Amino acid sequence: MTVLASPAACPACVSGAATAAVAADAAGHVLHLALPSIHCAGCIAGVERALAGAPGVRAARVNLGRRRVRIVTDPDIGADPALRALSAAGFEAHELDNAALGPAGDTDGRRLLARVAVAGFAMMNVMALSVAVWSGAGEATRALFHWVSAAIALPALAFAAQPFFASAWGALRAARLNMDVPIALAIALAAATSLHETLFEAGADTWFDAALALTFFLLAGRYLDHRARAAARSAAAELTALEMPRAVRLEDGARRSVGVADLRPGDRIALAPGARIPVDGVTEGSATIDRSALTGEADPVRIDADGIICAGEVVLGAPLVVRATARAEDSTLRRLAALVEIAETGRHRYTGLADRAARLYAPLVHGLAAMALIGWWVATGDLHRAIAVATATLIITCPCALGLAVPAVTASLTGRLFRQGVLLKSETALERLAEIDCVLLDKTGTLTTGALTLPKLEEAHARVALALAQGSAHPAARAIADALADRDPAPVTSLREVPGEGVHGLWDGAPVFLGRGETGTELRLPDRRIPLPLEETLRPGAADMVADLKALGCEVRMVSGDSTVRAGALAACLGIARIHANIRPEGKAALVESLRASGQRVLMVGDGLNDTAALAAAHASLAPATALDAARVASDGVLLSGDLGAVATTLRIARMAHRRIRQNLGIAAGYNAIAIPIALAGFATPLAAAAAMSASSLCVVTNAVRR
């Protein structure tokens, strides 16, 4: 299969430029940037022109489908010049982590496509020869055509049909039956009997064209399915790659940006407010941190100097210096991610509809073929004739439509979900999502955005509150200051913090106070008291989603590590009746387990590390794009849009997929119900097989792609 790029094959392409580019790659650094906003030819030209002018950038090539640009730069200049050039030209760009992207070239997809090409080429040639045979060629011509067909078909099948043989062999070795077993058997038997006919000119039909057409149709379906999921997987990998794992290390007073993987215990790391802590460590100085990703508590936590912090937590308020105590791969975050991978393998035991259909179908068809062989042999005493009939039975009932029934639907609907911002990574995710009857929603970070909002305040009061809040490092004060950060503080003087009480100050000579009141946090002005309950911001579409899910017949429950009061208030305003509050991470997984034991199929939607075990244990799981990497890895799908309405849409499309798959299996079964008696009676010809195979495959694919 080594085909070299010869200029003769395409004189129009400048092979010199290709060689030059490869040479540049060898000396320079290859970087990938995400370009979320590009969408047209003008953007491609704009980005490439901007990068052409950037210093140190040797080459740039935009991939519009993946919203990415691959650039080759001078060694060691990093992505900054390119990012600056792009931002000057008005394009939003982010650096992607090459390691997290993985090998971008879709090797599996390319290999599948090569097999499709070979099978297609061989099928068309053999079909052209077969047409001459079917329309009544003479004895010598017929023999010649059979030989030529065999010469084309056998090597082509040996290469193109490998995935079916490999998968069938794997299934048989594990004593299982999957859809590839009847496919591989039909292809192998068709090739073997046809070769026998060719060698001995025994006078019966050859089936090379049928074997090749079967291979071609099934490979094409498989490729489309692979392509749809590869797009979703690559987009999901990009989310991880966007979180550039870099940290600022303090070296003798100098600040240096290093890769997180290069951090060693003892390193001092400077963290800006809002930064996620890259490795486990201890703090130098006190800090306010957000632990919600790990524990689910919405309230920021205050820790003192030399306090222990874990990777994955977020620094709030002031900048912080952390002394690393572990390397990145030994940190809490990674350890949890590794646990998830172990838990996830359990889900691979799920048997898809196709395999369940194969379990019914394969024994039936193989039994019928065996009966045909024995019946015809006993009845006519002609073994050769009996084998021909048995082969015809296997091929004409060959599971072409059956093999396409599932991939055609999943490819089409995974693609449709992808365009709506839902990335499904797992093969059987659509089928599992269709069975969901209970939805478990995490509160912090999933139903809410994690940011806190204040009730509406008059402008003057808001500015006073901000001024007072800035006088304290208390988590509540920090949260209020963050919520009001877009305003200017009022001129409040004599700020004085009383621990356990609040902040006092003077505004226009009158005393003002922000702190603990009778019912919670409140702002005391000279003339009035304003309660300031901090509320969590709901994600858009949350209430609609709950209503939609109920309309779909799902039981909706909320699970949270937060207090019962808080969770209850939120659940009431969303219309969720069942809440599980104060649940620890292990508790979430146990809850999923107990729901499963009571016979429910649970969809878990969650974003934090505390959800990962539950995400992995649930029948199906989804995570928002803002979720931690580990949570996204553990779930079947990622919701790119901030709108939670996508959850209901996903379930609706998954149920549609389930219906379509069943319809397709029905079509295939109906077709077999007609074909099997004809084949058993010995009337099946290669021409009939070719026509029926194409017609049934077209039916199935059309049913899969219709709106």
Added chain:
Amino acid sequence: MNVLLILIPVSVFLGGLGLLACIWTLRHGQYEDLEGDAARILLDEKQEDRTAKPEKDG
């Protein structure tokens, strides 16, 4: 029917040429960005100067 002895090799050869061309496009990553290639046809030649060839690696 001796003409078949010429025609069959010719037809197989032509088909094989098509297959080789297809595999050549495959090895040059021409299916990596179908959406982008569809848009690129609208661009002027000059802007293509500095663009690298489609990638083979990551």
